[in-house]
Amino acid sequence: MQMSKALAIALVTVTALTASSAGWAGTTSLVINGRSHHLGSDYDWNENNLGIGIEYQLRQTGAWRKIIMANGFRDSNESMTYMAGFGLHRRLYETESLAGFHVYAGLNAFVMTREDVNDNRPFPGVLPSLSIGNRKVGVNLTYLPRQAVEEITRATMTDADTSGILFLQLKIGLSELLP
16 A cells, blocks of 8 residues: 555544544534635536535634645546545634634645655645635535645646636534534
8 A cells, every 4th residue: 555545544544433532522514625716727627526525613712714635536637546635724704603604714735645646655734725604514615725735746737728726625523414
């Protein structure tokens, strides 16, 4: 098994085991990876980036939300990609109405693998993220600027017209669905 897959599996397992621990007292969400949009591109990328993951939000105190995440998905080149990381998000808006509707913005730091980057060996990254939803369902939106893609991967993007990539995930609150 490749190191990146082992890392992702280990993080998912640890997160799942600790999610019910009273010491952590956070919330767990199933993440369904779904869509990407290559801004300014006419190239025929795979923009149906199907995959699955988990997100664990540690107990929130104050305006900051700390999360642990791991997932795997089909990337823009139709290859399996794996990532695991940590996020720090700031509350922009939150209300108890509408099942706890919220808007958070922040950064996700992660280790990721890609078949077309560094021979599938893990590499680090940090990207901006926006999360909108409530305790039951939400969406995560991540933006990968062209410059970040090229600097992180040390590769020139295949499509010179692409100015960046938007990536969308659906988040389902397991803590709300399971006892």
